[in-house]
């Protein structure tokens with residue numbers, strides 16, 4: 001395999017990055033993953049990461065094909081021992097423990113997804129737009145000062161409060177809620193997390209799950225119009241979610257939806273401020289917001305990679321892979337593949353090729369995609385109308401170092 005891959009090189013002898021160099025734990029990658037990914041894309045279609053034991057795909061069409069293959073697996077227990085998926089995504093998972101929907105295979109995945117998907121259709125989510133707008137206004141009301149941290153004071157709170165409200169959670173719990181979900185993401189997706197960090201992540205997960213158990217019990221007594229009550233009511237062909245399935249589901253919604261949407265708002269505002277003519281254009285033509293958010297997703301995706309496990313020996317991108325191996329799809333590289341996007345590095349909210357791989361695809365296509373879109377559209381329009389002259393602040397920005405994710409831990413802006 002390695003020799004096949006090497007043959008695809010362009011003659012440049014510099015070794016291609018491996019392991020940590022392909023994650024934001026590496027400063028180079030953290031600051032500009034696109035430069036690193038472009039370097040790979042130009043030299044090879046498939047990169048074997050011998051350190052983390054995975055094959056990395058950067059070609060748009062390969063990525064699309066892998067994510068949409070309905071036979072590939074996601075359950076880490078099916079991956080070969082020692083591979084990325086088995087070793088890191090399955091870390092801490094007992095052999096008899098069902099993974100969350102994200103890492104579950106058929107038929108369990110279809111069953112779970114069909115029981116909750118009605119709450120996430122575009123039509124269902126549109127009904128939440130007004131509430132998302134009200135949350136944005138409330139969070140904006142709390143901002144004061146000439147210079148403020150867009151992440152800490154705006155992009156962080158908005159998704160947490162929206163999801164908490166969707167789930168019908170009391171406002172007093174929102175801060176705990178955010179702390180637990182941030183910790184779960186930080187540890188859960190980090191292949192280099194230490195045992196101590198893992199322990200902290202586990203504790204956060206246990207606290208969150210205990211909290212959800214109590215909320216579910218309360219909602220059984222007193223159903224409302226929130227998502228937990230919807231899950232209790234959800235029934236497909238006489239089938240219902242068990243309490244433990246609902247707990248896992250709530251947990252996944254938080255973990256999958258919080259940091260990602262914060263990063264979309266943060267990265268999106270940064271792209272606009274880095275291109276002031278685009279900020280001015282959106283101010284002038286707010287009806288461009290839907291296209292603008294798609295372009296933000298393409299240009300600087302909050303999730304930079306996803307993946308599958310090969311369920312058979314197969315050739316992808318001209319290279320053979322074996323059953324049980326980890327196929328890692330670089331969404332960030334696919335979204336800037338020059339074969340598909342003319343001028344891929346240009347941020348342009350009017351471009352008509354804003355289609356992207358940022359929500360994955362196939363069976364595991366992001367369930368919260370419409371919710372994330374609505375939140376980001378409302379957040380960015382709300383921010384823009386409150387602070388029409390927003391500009392980068394003096395204290396700068398810092399990218400966070402969460403593998404598989406791309407976003408900032410702080411981003412100072414001037415009102």
Ligand code: HEM
Nearest residue numbers: 101102256257260261264306359360361364366367368372
């Ligand atoms: C900008 C924000 C978001 C991005 C970029 C994002 C991205 C993704 C990606 C890449 C996947 C994996 C898809 C695949 O491998 O094919 C995924 C799955 C998922 N996401 Fe999102 N997500 C976002 C927001 C949300 C929100 C707000 C929620 C829910 C409240 C959510 C819930 C889920 C769930 C439940 C899955 C698993 C779906 C399945 O396995 O069937 N996501 N997301």
